[in-house]
Amino acid sequence: MERGFHEIVLTSEAAIASDTLGSSLVGFISALPESVLGDTLAKMIFKVGSYPDGTVKRAPYGLSKVEAKLKSLGFDAAIVSPYELKKSLGPGTKLVGIYTMDGMGYSYGSGITYWMLKLAGIKYSGLPFIAKSFRNVLETLNVSPYRNNFKVIVGGPASWQVYDSGLRKELGVDYVFEGEFEKDGPAFIRGILQGQKMPEMFYARPAGIEDIIPIETPSNGGLVEVTRGCGRGCAFCTPNLSGMIRSIPFEIIQKEIEVNILMGKLKDINLHSEEYFRYGANGIDPNPEKVLKLTEIAYKTVKKYGKENTISTDFTTAAVVVQNPNLVKKVAEYINEGGRKTFIEMGIETGSPKLIERYMKGKALPYRPVQYPDVVVQAIGTLNDNNWFVVGTMILNFPDETDEDIMANLELLDRLKDLKVVTFPLPLVPVAAFRKKGFTALDEMLEDPLRREFILKALVKAFDSLKETTKMVVDNVSNPLVRMLMYRFGLFSLEIIKKKYEGQLSMVERQYNDVIPNEMA
Ligand code: SF4
Incomplete structure (x- = not known):
């Protein structure tokens, strides 16, 4: 085996480094804990394609961006597989950068997985696989004979978790980098390489469009960023920290599509954005001309390399859909051509206008918070009519949340029952609570009957919808036998687990019926 020595070695937790058998949606499995996802199964699912020197064939998008920027400035950097990390380290390695999406397991994804298993009566113990795979990377680094030669820096959307956990030093992490890389990252890295004293926790400024360059290593899931930031200003959101929406120029997008198709051998290009229908916008209002031009360019570019190639996108708000349903229809003619069905994520967050007003007023704009529940229902209907299946998230445990807010969530859920939406x-768990109580902080929410009822009802609806979409979830799995097995197993387990939630729900309802007559007596 060749040994790859680079001054800067970039890697990530295996859960994120992997393209999860060709389907990024299968990647949600990474939130399962050790008691459910054993080592053998995890290794089968979270494979990482690499070359003999340990460098990867495809990488998480954010890491490809970091690599491209560093290389463009003359740094010697390479992305290596977490499984090949040992042989990629050498006496010349000066810095190892780890990209993390949920290194400590504090994310919403790990939280909902805990609820799902607990409510289905499945034992939850150990770390979520994603967090375990982050620890594995650190262990490999910490026992390396070259450990004293290099510094370890953690970046990516969940880098804050490492700092806030208070475990940074214990884990062997020298620096935590938060924010976008392109503007301040290179100088930060240069400072470390030159032996300067740099801050242990560094907050980088958002990059300007002129700082952003195309990726060289293809990205997992065929991701190509088309906008950055969002500008709606929700209080609890990371993209919000990036400030106003910035749209990536067509030339960069086109180049990245080609890298993914030609080098990455990917067939579906995911035009990643917090709000696709606001590409090219200067404020809240969409710019339909720009969105359509982008869609056409992307569509023509993928088709140039194969009739079967497709484009997708991943996120929208409800408000922008209601603002311009005609734009949604026109874009669907490209993305969902010929009746193809795809997923799109929407942060519904709450059915309570009061919470919208307090924490995310911008999410409803140009509509008023009081209109928000209607906007959500209308938007999901429009997306469904245009062959999008919506994945809608709803957040619990906002500060000062009352029972009335949960009742508003239940009402909204009821209005969504005939729509194609996975709820x-x-x-929302403050890190301090996680540090003190771990996942038991989530038990407190389950102990409250109203919140328990909402969680169960949302999960029943989610599992019902997932049964309809299992085929879409496994569609991109490259091996046909594995695809078929995952499809059958997926359907079977969804049905069994859904029945358990329904059983729990009728228990909650029985408790209500018992309590109400007693109280009235
Ligand atoms: S609309 Fe979505 S991406 Fe934008 S700030 Fe709010 S939660 Fe974040």
């Missing part, structure tokens, strides 16, 4: 209830 995921997500827990």
Whole structure:
């Protein structure tokens, strides 16, 4: 085996490094804990394609961006597989950068997985696989004979978790980098390489469009960023920290599509954005001309390399859909051509206008918070009519949340019952609570009958919808036998687990019926 020595070695937790058998949606499995996802199964699912020197064939998008920027400035950097990390380290390695999406397991995804298993009566113990795979990377680094030669820096959307956990030093992490890389990252890295004293926790400024360059290593899931930031200003959101929406120029997008198709051998290009229908916008209002031009360019570019190639996108708000349903229809003619069905995520967050007003007023704009529940229902209907299946998240445990807010969530859920939407209830857990109580912080929410009822109802609806979409979830799995097995197993387990939730729900309803007559007596 060749040994790859680079001054800067970039890697990530295996859960994120992997393209999960060709389907990024299968990647949600990474939130399962050790008691459910054993080592053998995890290794089969979270494979990482690499070359003999340990460098990867495809990488998480954010890491490809970091690599491209560093290389463009003359740094010696390479992305290596977490499984090949040992042989990629050498006496010349000066810095190892780890990209993390949920290194400590504090994310919403880990939280909802805890609820799902607990409510289905499945034992939850150990770390979520994603967090375990982050620890594995650190262990490999910490026992390396070259450990004293290099510094370890953690970046990516969940880098804050490492700092806030208070475990940074214990884990062997020298620096935590938060924010976008392109503007301040290179100088930060240069400072470390030159032996300067740099801050242990560094907050980078958002990049300007002129700082952003195309990726060289293809990205997992065929991701190509088309906008950055969002500008709606929700209080609890990371993309919000990036400030106003910035639209990536067509030339960069086109180049990245080609890298993914030609080098990455990917067939579906995911035009990633927090709000696809606001590409090219200067404020809240969409710019339909720009969105359509982008869609056409992307569509023509993928088709140039194969009739079967497709484009997708991943996120929208409800408001922008209601603002311009005609734009949604026109874009669907490209993305969902010929009746193809795809997923799109929408942060519904809450059915309570009061919470919208307090924490995410911008999410409803140009509509008023009081209109928000209607906007959500209308938007999901429009997306469904245009062959999008919506994955809608709803957050619990906002500060000062009252029973009235949960009642508003239940009402909204009821209005969504005939729509094609996977409703995921997500827990907002302050890190301090996680540090003190771990996942038991989530038990407190389950102990409250009203919240328990909402979580169960949302999960029943989610599992019902997922049964309809299992085929879409496994569609991109490259091996046909594995695809078929995952499809059958997926359907079977969804049905069994859904029945358990329904059983729990009738228990909650029985408790209500018992309590109400007693109280009235
Ligand atoms: S609309 Fe979505 S991406 Fe934008 S700030 Fe709010 S939660 Fe974040």
